[in-house]
Amino acid sequence: MNDLVKRTAQLIIESNSIAVLSGAGMSTNAGIPDFRGPNGIYKKAEIDNPEKIFDIDYFYKDPSLFYKFHKKFLNYITQAEPTFTHKFLVQLEIDGKLKGIVTQNIDSLHQKAGSKKVYEIHGGCWKNHCIKCQKEYSQQEIYQKIEIEEIPKCDKCGEVIKPDLVFFGEPVKYLTESENLMKHSDLVLVLGSSLAVVPAAMLPSLTKGKVIVVNKGEVSNWYLTEEKLAFIVNEELDTFFKEVADEYNKLKKK
Ligand code: CNA
Numbered sequence: 001m002n003d004l005v006k007r008t009a010q011l012i013i014e015s016n017s018i019a020v021l022s023g024a025g026m027s028t029n030a031g032i033p034d035f036r037g038p039n040g041i042y043k044k045a046e047i048d049n050p051e052k053i054f055d056i057d058y059f060y061k062d063p064s065l066f067y068k069f070h071k072k073f074l075n076y077i078t079q080a081e082p083t084f085t086h087k088f089l090v091q092l093e094i095d096g097k098l099k100g101i102v103t104q105n106i107d108s109l110h111q112k113a114g115s116k117k118v119y120e121i122h123g124g125c126w127k128n129h130c131i132k133c134q135k136e137y138s139q140q141e142i143y144q145k146i147e148i149e150e151i152p153k154c155d156k157c158g159e160v161i162k163p164d165l166v167f168f169g170e171p172v173k174y175l176t177e178s179e180n181l182m183k184h185s186d187l188v189l190v191l192g193s194s195l196a197v198v199p200a201a202m203l204p205s206l207t208k209g210k211v212i213v214v215n216k217g218e219v220s221n222w223y224l225t226e227e228k229l230a231f232i233v234n235e236e237l238d239t240f241f242k243e244v245a246d247e248y249n250k251l252k253k254k
Contacts, residue, residue, distance in 0.1 A: 009247035019185035025192020056169035082113035130154035182206035
């Protein structure tokens with residue numbers, strides 16, 4: 001067995017207050033593409049500066065670029081089911097080991113899997129609001145609107161509707177709660193994130209324990225202090241955590 005599988009399972013067994021920071025790599029096995037992975041949205045977008053899709057200033061100038069992408073994205077997320085790793089985190093919460101998840105994802109798959117304490121720091125798309133009169137629309141209503149309109153507009157005032165996602169240039173949600181969760185943790189698992197986006201990338205090093213990063217691909221280590229980092233596992237999440245779960249369940253019985 002892979003030594004990193006053993007070490008991860010052992011650290012989980014020894015911990016009583018685990019926090020997770022999850023990213024888009026968590027949901028690629030559920031069929032939702034990430035941003036920066038080899039099949040990610042940025043690579044496939046075929047535009048010069050793909051980051052402008054989620055830039056708030058650009059959204060107010062021309063929301064059609066965002067909605068072109070969002071139409072496809074809503075199709076992915078309405079069909080997606082939680083992965084093995086999402087479900088393993090539910091087990092760790094039930095076992096009293098995991099105290100909470102900070103997710104950069106907007107797909108709500110952690111909640112769909114059954115995780116109870118989840119901070120969606122980049123928001124979600126279940127709720128949407130008119131940028132002028134603030135009338136609220138459900139995801140289902142937006143889904144229906146973008147079938148017929150390029151840009152969904154408010155029924156009441158005719159202005160553009162925006163999902164409750166955190167765009168680049170907007171403040172994240174639940175920052176204090178997320179920081180507290182990390183500060184009180186004795187182990188942080190960073191799962192499927194390139195750690196390229198702040199302030200999310202700054203959270204893991206707040207732990208008083210160690211950080212394990214499991215991410216297939218490049219990880220930006222700007223905000224990961226060496227003293228806190230246990231190790232980086234450059235492997236596919238579900239493959240790795242199936243082995244970790246076997247080992248963890250064996251150790252639990254001892
Ligand atoms: P990212 O920068 O796209 O990084 C994802 C990382 O995961 C990449 O390094 C991939 O190589 C890696 N990866 C992909 N699949 C796997 C896998 N199966 N196992 C292990 N590693 C894998 O995404 P971040 O989350 O770091 O960046 C933050 C952005 C992405 C947030 O603002 C999110 O809202 C946004 N995003 C979310 C979703 C979603 O909700 N599912 C999808 C796409 C983008």
